[in-house]
Amino acid sequence: xxxxxxxxxxxxxxxxYQALSKLLPKGTSVYLVNAYASLIGLLLMLALYFxxxxxxxxxxxxxKALYLAIGIGLLISLGNxxxxxxFSLGAPQSQFSAIMYPTLITYALxxxxxxxxxxxxxxxLLGIVLAGTGLFLIVYFRK
Numbered sequence: 607x608x609x610x611x612x613x614x615x616x617x618x619x620x621x622x623y624q625a626l627s628k629l630l631p632k633g634t635s636v637y638l639v640n641a642y643a644s645l646i647g648l649l650l651m652l653a654l655y656f657x658x659x660x661x662x663x664x665x666x667x668x669x670k671a672l673y674l675a676i677g678i679g680l681l682i683s684l685g686n687x688x689x690x691x692x693f694s695l696g697a698p699q700s701q702f703s704a705i706m707y708p709t710l711i712t713y714a715l716x717x718x719x720x721x722x723x724x725x726x727x728x729x730x731l732l733g734i735v736l737a738g739t740g741l742f743l744i745v746y747f748r749k
């Protein structure tokens with residue numbers, strides 16, 4: 607399997623997750639929702655690990671991998687908190703997603719350039735300009 611289909615499927619999963627977040631009853635604790643979601647994520651990821659790993663199945667990580675996992679977990683939790691909190695504050699699904707995803711792409715490109723020394727192609731530059739223009743139009747002309 608190649609990574610390309612996942613680049614289309616993963617955002618769909620996030621868009622559906624965001625839509626479900628809008629359905630949470632008023633007054634539901636964002637912290638509690640994140641705790642339950644994280645617990646389900648833990649169980650699912652452990653099950654996927656045991657089903658897909660070959661050879662010895664240990665849940666031990668090297669110290670470096672453990673520190674990275676802690677950082678990733680913190681960032682995922684805070685990101686999910688931000689999304690669920692935005693929807694609990696009344697963010698419209700269409701506007702929130704239209705701002706979030708181009709911003710996510712822009713941040714990812716910047717991180718790729720700085721941290722991983724990836725090269726930027728003309729099509730990517732054009733995408734950044736279009737995303738920036740779209741973000742400006744969405745924010746400037748919102749109701």
